[in-house]
Amino acid sequence: MKPISIGICGLGTVGYGSFSVIEKNGSEIARRLGREIVVSHIATRSIKEHQHIGEVKVSQDVMAVADDPEVDIVLELIGGYDLAKELVLRAISNGKHVVTANKALIAVHGNEIFSAASEKNVVVAYEAAVAGGIPIIKALREGLAANHIQWLAGIINGTGNFILSEMGDKGSEFANVLKQAQDLGYAEADPTFDVEGIDAAHKLTILAAIAFGIPLQFDKAYTEGISNITIEDIRYAEELGYRIKHLGIARKSEQGIELRVHPTLISQDTLIANVNGVMNAVMVQGDAVGPTLYYGAGAGAQATASAVVADVIDVARMMSSPENSVPALGFRQDSLSDLSILPINEIISAYYLRVVAKDKAGVLSDITEILGDFNINIEAVIQKEPRVHDVEQNLSVVILTDEIKESVMNTAIEKIEALNAIGGKVARIRMDRLED
Ligand code: HSE
DSSP states (O other): OOOEEEEEEOOSHHHHHHHHHHHHTHHHHHHHHSSOEEEEEEEOSOOOTTOOOTTOEEESOHHHHHTOTTOSEEEEOSOSSHHHHHHHHHHHHTTOEEEEOOHHHHHHHHHHHHHHHHHHTOOEEOGGGSSTTSOHHHIIIIITTTSOEEEEEEEOOHHHHHHHHHHHHHOOOHHHHHHHHHHTTOSOSSTHHHHTTHHHHHHHHHHHHHHHTOOOOGGGOEEOOSTTOOHHHHHHHHHTTEEEEEEEEEEEOSSOEEEEEEEEEEETTSGGGGOOTTEEEEEEEETTTEEEEEEEEOSSHHHHHHHHHHHHHHHHHTTTOGGGSOOTTSSOGGGOOOOOBOOGGGOEEEEEEEEEEESOTTHHHHHHHHHHHTTOOEEEEEEEOOOTTOTTOEEEEEEEEOOEEHHHHHHHHHHHHTSTTBOSOOEEEEEOOOOO
């Protein structure tokens, strides 16, 4: 049988990683697929010295791959929005299947891309867009297809997890660890995408769409970064039995869908609290299966290539009958739900609060009185005496609260910040039990 012909657009980390995996594991892949896969065309601006691509045709223009009649499946591995979108739509209009690792593209333009693909009866596969090598898209769309998914929570940005882990383990300052993550090649070209939660929100948008059968709605995701997390917060959380993780959380309730990325205190007894360094993990709760956990490398050439090439194999298997493929978002296009995304003010959460106060009698009771006025129950309090060298003699009061609506907590925080004895903003971190 004629081999499946692949065109790779972009020969960066993931593009070259995918080329290498196809070369290295070609015979094992053919044993699974019953057909050979060959890379016939590559578009790249330059071939780096260490890259060996044999006799493969090379173009500088990615559109040459989308227009190449020899190519069956186009791999979009250039990243970014505009050119990537143009490339994918061109490949689709030429009747080609597409595999992409581009989370930003799918989160922002996925609805349009999937409808174009459906009209042309071709497939756009995107396993590598979320959590690198972890097959979480397949798990959600197929492995858990019998379930109502109730919620999912994930560490889906390796850079952010690396930063928080290093701060916790070594007491390193935020800026130093970020520099290290950039040097190690984990961070996005614009690292604010990592630290401000935008990259994680792209991935969470995709996970929520396939978990709940809703359209992709990146613009409604709430994002909060980790740049305000201090080593003090990490230590106080530890003292109380918690870890701070930068989580993407999507939860379905009667009121709507929560779609939020922010630092979160979780019990240090949970498995996901012990996922450290650049590793990713996603917890999914289904009504039939209960809690499940998926763990693995969320970035890196070979791990991401593992997902890209698995998609190539999947697409190759259904090329003769694309109408029988799993729908792009796991649910039929005409069955997507219009459940609304809840504004962050509407969510219910428990909170960690750190208040810096002048060492003045009565300040703790003033704070607890305000919380009491808003019916906010206190679960734990620790008061830290001023440091010896602190000329201003500030003390820190750390409070864990019970669950309360976010808008109520915000008003209570405003009242606390207005107290005379309080210096500056109250540090507020949401907590999650990762239960129903
Ligand atoms: N910058 C991303 C991360 C790369 O750190 O997770 C993988 O998507």
